[in-house]
Amino acid sequence: MLGYGNGFVFSKQSCLFMVVVSTAMLAGLSLITSHTKAYAQSQNCTIVSDNNKPIVCDKSSGTMVLNINRGGKEIKIDMSGHSGKEAVKITGSGTNIMTTKSLKFTVTGAVKGSGPVIKVEKGGKLMLHEGVEVDVTGVTGMKKVIMVDGGMLMVDKQLTGVEGVQVKGGMIVLGDGVKKVVGGRSEGWGGSGVEFIGTGGTLMMMGDVTFEGVTEGININGGGSGGAANVMGMGMGLEKTTMTVKNSGSGVVGIKVQDTGKINATVMGLKIVGSGKGVVMGGTGKGTLMLNMVEISGFEKGVEATAGTLKMMGESKITFKEGGTGLEVKGGASATMMGGKIVGSGTGSKGVVMESEGVLMLTNVDISNVGGSGSNGKYGVKMTGGTVVMMGGSIMGFATGVEASKGTLKMMGGSTITVKENGTGLSVSGKASATMMGAVIKGTDGKGYGVKMTGGTVEMDKVGILQVEKGVEVTNGTVTMMGTTIMVKSGAGNGNYGVGVGVSGGAVSMMGGSIMVKSGAGNGNYGVGVGVSGGSAELMKVMIMGEGGTGVYMGSTETLKMMGVGISGFEKGVSASKGTLVMNMGSITVKSGVGNGNYGVGVWGTADATLMGTEIKGKGTGYGVNGQGTGVIMEGGTVKMDGVKISKVEKGVSVSNGRLVMKGGEIKGMGTGYGVIMGGGTVTMMDKVWISNVEKGVEAMGTGTLKMMGNSTIIFTGDYGV
Numbered sequence: 001m002l003g004y005g006n007g008f009v010f011s012k013q014s015c016l017f018m019v020v021v022s023t024a025m026l027a028g029l030s031l032i033t034s035h036t037k038a039y040a041q042s043q044n045c046t047i048v049s050d051n052n053k054p055i056v057c058d059k060s061s062g063t064m065v066l067n068i069n070r071g072g073k074e075i076k077i078d079m080s081g082h083s084g085k086e087a088v089k090i091t092g093s094g095t096n097i098m099t100t101k102s103l104k105f106t107v108t109g110a111v112k113g114s115g116p117v118i119k120v121e122k123g124g125k126l127m128l129h130e131g132v133e134v135d136v137t138g139v140t141g142m143k144k145v146i147m148v149d150g151g152m153l154m155v156d157k158q159l160t161g162v163e164g165v166q167v168k169g170g171m172i173v174l175g176d177g178v179k180k181v182v183g184g185r186s187e188g189w190g191g192s193g194v195e196f197i198g199t200g201g202t203l204m205m206m207g208d209v210t211f212e213g214v215t216e217g218i219n220i221n222g223g224g225s226g227g228a229a230n231v232m233g234m235g236m237g238l239e240k241t242t243m244t245v246k247n248s249g250s251g252v253v254g255i256k257v258q259d260t261g262k263i264n265a266t267v268m269g270l271k272i273v274g275s276g277k278g279v280v281m282g283g284t285g286k287g288t289l290m291l292n293m294v295e296i297s298g299f300e301k302g303v304e305a306t307a308g309t310l311k312m313m314g315e316s317k318i319t320f321k322e323g324g325t326g327l328e329v330k331g332g333a334s335a336t337m338m339g340g341k342i343v344g345s346g347t348g349s350k351g352v353v354m355e356s357e358g359v360l361m362l363t364n365v366d367i368s369n370v371g372g373s374g375s376n377g378k379y380g381v382k383m384t385g386g387t388v389v390m391m392g393g394s395i396m397g398f399a400t401g402v403e404a405s406k407g408t409l410k411m412m413g414g415s416t417i418t419v420k421e422n423g424t425g426l427s428v429s430g431k432a433s434a435t436m437m438g439a440v441i442k443g444t445d446g447k448g449y450g451v452k453m454t455g456g457t458v459e460m461d462k463v464g465i466l467q468v469e470k471g472v473e474v475t476n477g478t479v480t481m482m483g484t485t486i487m488v489k490s491g492a493g494n495g496n497y498g499v500g501v502g503v504s505g506g507a508v509s510m511m512g513g514s515i516m517v518k519s520g521a522g523n524g525n526y527g528v529g530v531g532v533s534g535g536s537a538e539l540m541k542v543m544i545m546g547e548g549g550t551g552v553y554m555g556s557t558e559t560l561k562m563m564g565v566g567i568s569g570f571e572k573g574v575s576a577s578k579g580t581l582v583m584n585m586g587s588i589t590v591k592s593g594v595g596n597g598n599y600g601v602g603v604w605g606t607a608d609a610t611l612m613g614t615e616i617k618g619k620g621t622g623y624g625v626n627g628q629g630t631g632v633i634m635e636g637g638t639v640k641m642d643g644v645k646i647s648k649v650e651k652g653v654s655v656s657n658g659r660l661v662m663k664g665g666e667i668k669g670m671g672t673g674y675g676v677i678m679g680g681g682t683v684t685m686m687d688k689v690w691i692s693n694v695e696k697g698v699e700a701m702g703t704g705t706l707k708m709m710g711n712s713t714i715i716f717t718g719d720y721g722v
Contacts, residue, residue: 045097048075054085059092059123066099073102079109079139086119087136090151093123102131102157108138116143116166122150129154134161148172148201164214165194167201167229176207183214191215192256193245199227200263205270206234208242216256217245217274222263222287231255233269240295245274252276254296259285259308268314271295278318281305281333291316300324302342305356306331313338322346325353326367329386334358337365344369344397349377351398354407356386362393369397380417383407383432390415401425401441404432404456412437419448419468428477432456436463443468446489446498453477453506460484471515473502474535484513490527490549497549498527503556504534514543517570529567532556532579539565546570548591554581554607562586573600573616576607583611590618590649600646603639603658610640618649641665649673652691655704657681662689669694680704687711 045057049069054077057064068075077087087107090097107117117134120126132155136142144163146153148170156175163183165172172194181193193211194203200222211217220229233241245254254272257265260283267290272278278296281289286308293314296302302318302325303310310333317340318326326342326349329335333356342351342365351367354360360383369377380395381388381402388404391413395401401417401424402409409432416439417425425441425448428434433456441450443466450465451458451472462483465471471486472479488498500515501508517527526549530537536558544551544567551567554560554576565586567573573588574581581603588600600616603609639658644665646652652667653660655678663686667675675691676683679702687710691697697715700706 053077054079054082055088057090057095057097057124059094061095061097063094063096064098066097066103067101068103074104074106076106076108079107079142082109084115086115086117086147087142088118089121090119090124090126091121095124096127097125098127098129099132100129102133104133104135106138107134107136107142116145116147117162118146120146120148120151120153120170122169124151125154126151127154127156128159129156131157132159132162134159136161164192167194167196167203168198169201171202171204173204174206174209178205178207178209180210180212181214182212192217192219194218196220196222196229196265198222200229200265202230202232204232204234205241205243208244210244210246212246214245214247214252216253217243217272218255220255220257220259220263220265222257222259222261222265222283222285227261227263229257229263229265231265231267231270233271235269240269240271240293242271242273245272245276247276253280254278254299256280257282257287257289257308259283259287261285261287263287264290266290266292267294268292269294271297273297275299275321277301277304278320279303281308281310282331283307295319301328302326304328304330305333305335307333309333310335311338312336312340314340316340317343319343320345320349323348325350327351328353328355329358329360330355332357334360336361336363338363340365342367344377347377349398350379350382351377351395352381352388353379354381354383354386354388359387359389361389362391364392365390366393367395367398379403383409394418396420399423400427402434403427403429404434405430406432408432409434410437411435411439415439417441419443419450421445422448424449424452425465425468426451426458427453428456428458429454430456433458435459435461437461438463440464440466441468442466449473450486450488451479453479469498470502471498471500472508473499473504474508475505476535477506479506479508481508481510482512484510485516486514487516487518488527489518499531500527500529500544501531501537502528503530503532503537506535508532508535508537509540510538510542511540512542514545517544517546517549519547519549526550526571528553529570530560532558532560534558536560539563541565544568544570550575551588554579571598572602575602575604576609577603577605578607581607581609583609583614585613587615587617590616600649601639608638611642611644613643615645615647616649617647651677652694653677653683655679655681655683656702660684661686664688666690666692667694668692671695674699678702678704678706683707685709691715 042058043056045061047069147166150169152171154173157177183193193214235241278299288309290311294316297319300321302320320326322345367380377398379400380398383404385407387408390411394416396418419425448468449470450468453474455477458479460481465486471488486500490498498517515529529544529551531553533555538561541564546569550572551570552574556579559580561582563584568589571591590600639660641662647668650673653676658681660683672695674696675694676698678700682705684707692715
């Protein structure tokens with residue numbers, strides 16, 4: 001059994017459905033109007049005349065009104081010779097006892113008590129229609145508690161001196177006249193307002209109730225092989241019954257479930273208000289706690305589950321304080337939330353924390369932080385273990401939408417993350433695994449990151465990443481994207497450039513989909529579609545579009561492969577300075593420009609580039625392929641072109657260093673410019689290279705080497721072909 005201290009305790013299996021509960025309630029209420037049966041006294045029942053004995057009412061009492069023979073309101077009970085007994089006991093089927101005026105029970109006796117002051121056993125019913133006061137200071141160890149052990153207790157007015165109600169099966173109905181339950185920590189009672197023990201019971205609150213001076217408003221301490229504990233607010237219409245928990249100390253809990261078996265607890269139709277923790281599901285058992293149409297407000301931590309299974313539904317809502325946590329799942333617990341909202345308020349807030357080895361499922365749940373500008377919440381969802389499945393719903397107002405460092409994350413069904421200011425939509429690190437299907441990550445001001453990855457694996461299928469400055473940034477781990485759309489924007493000011501996919505380590509694969517880079521205002525605010533400075537990347541049938549800047553940059557010592565990739569709208573189509581670049585098929589459309597600024601493919605340093613069947617088109621000026629460097633060719637840098645078509649550029653191929661090998665393909669000018677111009681390095685035209693509609697076919701200067709062989713053709717309009 002738990003330490004006592006709850007106002008009420010429930011512990012026996014009870015009916016879950018409201019229609020059944022309502023029937024039971026009506027049955028209890030009907031007792032008020034039933035005719036008084038013949039009186040049969042069992043012991044001081046029901047007209048109390050002997051102050052030396054406890055009151056015991058059994059089935060022989062029938063339906064009676066409890067009163068005192070000398071008038072007044074005080075009933076004195078001497079417990080001498082009755083050690084360990086209750087001062088008042090209602091027992092047996094058909095025993096229906098009620099009070100119609102305010103009574104005070106004063107209990108004395110030179111004995112040591114251990115039980116509650118009032119006990120209602122199985123089959124018995126006690127209806128307190130007026131206020132009741134209890135004074136047990138004269139008996140050492142007697143609990144200032146009313147216990148319902150399989151029976152039924154109905155309270156219409158205030159209880160005074162009662163530190164809690166304990167339920168061990170049966171039902172308690174708190175009428176709307178019960179405004180307050182004042183707890184305490186007398187001997188044998190731990191500080192709860194209502195406590196369920198054993199296998200459950202039912203508590204119904206007809207009106208708003210404040211629990212004061214308690215460690216927990218309601219404590220459900222279940223065990224054994226099963227049972228059901230039900231807590232229900234019976235507010236009118238759509239209004240919830242408000243349960244307020246107050247305690248001057250720290251660590252107060254609204255509702256606490258300590259399961260040692262397989263208890264099933266249900267909380268329905270309540271608004272739980274207070275500080276500390278709203279609802280806690282713990283213990284060592286494998287039971288279930290269901291929160292249906294429940295609102296939890298004002299706590300540092302809304303809901304915590306450390307064992308068993310937590311289920312939230314019925315548009316339940318958690319609102320928590322600045323720096324707090326909405327929902328936390330840890331230990332071996334699993335949790336499900338269907339619909340509803342989790343709302344934080346200010347800096348440092350965490351919407352959901354998943355540290356369990358179990359499973360957390362969020363279906364159409366909206367997680368948000370309502371702090372003002374500059375007061376972002378910390379995480380929408382933070383996971384360090386287990387499995388998190390999100391279907392639909394949204395996350396917004398946090399510095400990081402979802403952070404996963406361990407475990408498995410699945411987002412699907414139109415889940416949306418809104419990135420605030422310089423935040424991050426999804427952050428994956430360590431050994432975490434994340435899968436996104438049909439989800440959307442979007443910014444609000446063209447800043448921040450869509451996906452930031454420093455480890456683990458990420459799979460994205462038909463994901464949209466929009467209105468951020470950096471779409472996907474990978475420094476380690478493996479990323480696979482299929483049919484994903486990325487739209488980034490370069491920020492305002494100098495040097496704030498957008499990057500669609502940035503790879504500095506790990507491996508990235510992108511199949512289908514598109515990348516759009518929009519330029520920002522200010523100097524140097526160019527964009528990069530795909531930038532690889534470390535690690536490797538593979539792109540298949542991806543459309544990369546821009547408004548200036550660079551389409552693809554390769555600066556890694558590893559490999560970048562592109563197949564059927566379309567690049568357009570950039571000043572620089574593809575730029576490579578290190579590693580291996582392979583471009584098979586696909587096309588590059590060069591944005592108009594002057595001088596050396598615009599080109600289709602630029603190769604520097606030690607890069608090794610191979611272009612096969614690629615089409616490069618310009619707008620009339622600029623370079624088709626521009627290979628530059630100082631001494632790099634001697635380090636093995638090469639460009640191989642096989643079946644490449646270059647058109648509508650001022651200079652088809654310009655080489656100042658390195659080694660270029662051309663096989664097949666075509667360079668078609670606009671009646672001016674050059675086909676091939678070289679000032680160094682080595683150019684080899686092997687077979688069937690077609691150069692036409694240029695002013696000068698091939699111009700070789702400096703110390704370079706030009707080799708022409710096979711059936712190449714030059715058709716020129718100027719002074720010379722070579």
